[in-house]
Amino acid sequence: MSLIAATGTTGLMAGLFAAFAYAVMPALRTVDDGTFVDAMQRINVAIVNGWFMLGFLGAPVFAAVSAVLAWRGAGRPALPWIICGLALYLVMFIVTAAVNVPLNDTLAAAGEPGQIADLTAVRERFESTWVAWNIVRALANTAAFGCLCWALILVGRSTG
16 A cells, blocks of 8 residues: 555656646746746745645655565565665655755745846746756656556566
8 A cells, every 4th residue: 555655646746846847837938027936936835735745755755665565575576666766756855855945945035026126137046947957856756656656566466
C-alpha cells in the first residue's frame, strides 16, 4: 500500500510541476508585469495547503517506507526502482527548497504589485530562473514517477 501511495503522490506532484511548465507559466508570459507578479504572489500563497503538503511531503515518506518494506519482503526486485524514484524525488525537493521557494519568498517580499516601483525588474529577477528550475524539477519528478510505476509492476509480478 505504501508503494501505491508513493506512486500516486509522486505522480500528483509531477503533474503539478509539469502543468506549470507547459500551461501556467507560458500563459503568464503573455501578461503585463503587474498581472504576472500579482498572479505568482497569489499562487505562492494559495498552494501552501494541506493537499499540496500531503503530496509534497508524503511522497518521500511513502517511498522510504516502500523501500524498507521491499528490502525486507517479496518486493525486493523493485527495490532499485523505488530507491531511484526516491532519489529523483529528492532532486526535485532540493531544487524546490534551494531555488523555487527562495525566489517565491523574494517575490513576496517585493510587496504589493501596485506599490512596486519597478515591476519589470522584479519580474526579470524571478521569471526566467524560476521557469528553468521548474522544468528541472518537473523532469526529475516525472522520472521519479516512472520509476515508481515500474516498481509497482515489478511488485505485482513478484507477488502475482
